[in-house]
Amino acid sequence: MEPADLHRAVEAGRATASGVGLQVDDVSVVHNSDRVALRLVPCDVLARVAPLGHLGDSEFEVDVARRLADVEAPVAELDPRVEPRVYVRDAFAVSLWTYYEPLGSEIAPADYADVFLRHHAALRQIDLDAPHFTDRVAGALREVDDGERSPELSDRDRAFLSDTLGGLSAAISSDRAGDQLLHGEPHPGNLLNTRKGPLFVDLATCCRGPVEFDLAHAPEDVGQHYPGADQDLIHRCRAVNWAMFSAWRWRRDDQMPDRDHWRVEGLNRVRAALDRCGTG
Template sequence: MRPSDIPRAVEAALASASAAGLSADDATVINDSNQIAVRLLPADALARVAYEVHQAGAEFEVEVGRRLTQAGSPVGTLDPRVEPRVHLRDGFAVTLWTYYESLPSGITPPEYAQALLRLHASMGQVEMVAPHFTDRVASARSLLADRVRTPELGDADRELLNKTLDSLTASITSRGAEEQLLHGEPHPGNLLHTRTGPLFVDLETCCRGPVEFDIAHAPEEVAEHYPGVDEDLLVECRTLMLAMITTWRWDREDQLPNGRQLAAEWLSQLRTALDRHRLDVGR
């Protein structure tokens, strides 16, 4: 989020929580990217605040969170003390969630894999309309086609990203792998180690696709403990994922700290992955 907007976003979180009946007069921003996460006290709730233009995404996340909680998924839950909905205030979309204290110890690869397996098992029972993973790829390709939004991306790198996205999307979909509802981005930053066990958060990225697309976002050693993984499909999904997140870092509106530095590093990693796995994307 733009630094100049954060104070207003925090005030929107406090006002929304108070209007919903929660006691909230102190706020701490605990995460800042394209939206912010704010811990509210003394209610000890978590507010996720995005720009109002992303209202539809916030509403989708609330519905996903509600459905997955009902299914017993290992996910962070909406705050049970308030109505599960999006609060619009001062140009922001605010949703209220349970705050979880993170344990200092890390999550082992077997624990990570088991949590992801449980998540997929419960998600497989949820019937709801969700984007396909190829819709997320299309969003990245749209960004590459918009030079106004990606002015710092060179022509050669733009072509490499385009060809990688096109080629790997076609290859993955042609495999005909079984598909289901997925988290979309179950990377370590979206997995909390809590007293009740590992919990996945940030559900706005949910989409449909093969489970390998999700596994691709986890550390590589996690896949060793997830049964039945298609290794060739996983390699393609990992490389596709790398091309997608690299593309998003070139967006001039991207708010991720050190985004440009990461974009350059990931481009190098992408070339290495394509060479190591001998993936022909028509370079």
């Protein structure tokens, strides 16, 4: 968020927590993108604050979290001291979560695969109306194919991303027999190493698809420790993931830090992923 919006988001998070009886003496920004994550102390809450246009996504995330908590999934939990819902404050959607102090050590590939197995098993126990991953691909395609939404994307790269997103997603989704609920974006930034063990966060990306779509977000060694995973399918999913990432970076209104670097790097990652799966 831009500084003025960020200031308002911080105040919305502070006021929301204070309004439900939590003590907030200080606020620090943990993450700032299209929505922000704030640490509130001394109540030790993580407030996730999004513009009101993302209210539906915030409500979906809270619903996913509540259902997964019931089946003891390895996910971050909503703060148990307050009503588990989304609060609206000053044109922002605010949800309040337990804050977990992250451990400094990396999560080993075998442990990463193990938490995937437990998370996927938990997801199979809940009934949820979630989009298919191809719906997200379609959203990325709209950004790529509309020159007004991505005016700085060259014609050559536009065609490259469009062909990659359309062709690979169609091939991956041609057989949906093994599809299930997924996290959706379980990259290392969305898996916290905590004293309770590894916990997934950012649950608003929950979707349906093959487990390989999730595995493609993790470091490459992780998929090798996941029993029964199709390694070739992981490579194809990784190319789609990087193509979607690149599509978002070329949006006119994208606010990711160091966006210019990631615009170039994203396209390079797509090409590298395509080379790995033999379709470059």
